[in-house]
Amino acid sequence: MRSLVFAAALSGFPLAVLADEVWYTMDGEMVYETDLEPYALISAPWDGDEVMLYVDELAFNYDARGVHGGFWIGPAARQSCDVAISAPDGRASYHWGRIQVTFDQPSFPTGFTVLMGSCFDEPDMILRANLAAG
Template sequence: MRIPFCAALAVAVAGPVAAGEMWVSDLGALAYETDEGDTAILSFPTEDAAQGRLYIPGLAGNWKQRGVHEAYWIAEGEGLCGATLTGPDGIGSTMWGRAVVAFDKPEFPTGFTVTLGDCMSTPFRALRADLDQ
């Protein structure tokens, strides 16, 4: 079974600006969902119309010092990873991977590029997320 390009995540960012900070990608709209501890949690549509989450540790409440962030993603469905990964919000799946999120500017509002990998592989697929104007 292949892992959909759900790694083609779309993300949004944390904090009180959540409703105003939305992104669009080739897969559709991305949205900020919530913060769990220091982790920003963003939702994204997957290639097969399922839902995924992007978890960005250290980004919760950070609107002025965005840069390059190590992250991970988890999506609905059966994946190729041998183990289930569970996020801080309790969402778990065997469809997950590592991610690197690189913001265009250090302050809100800004777009970003996320590079995604499957399971523990080095991220290799890029997805552009532009501000939803």
């Protein structure tokens, strides 16, 4: 019985780690939602909506964070793209763009800066994620 309780407790451990990854932006809280290899999925407030950031090579990466590419997808944007994209988790939208995420430090916990673009455009908008007080 003890083994089952211990196993159940350990199975929740990664979720507890993910729940600790919360940052603040000027628009609200940003949360590390889950890992979907090779992407880490981070929800973020942007222009009154919530967008999902798909950060490449960040899934299960807690000690080698640097500069990561990826994309965002959301319900609204400054403009609609000519084509829709589908994300690995099944989300699809005409509102998406490229991102470049640069972490302040290589290890958790750390803040980061996201450069965001619309559609295939080069990223030109900035979203700053500061560590939440813990």
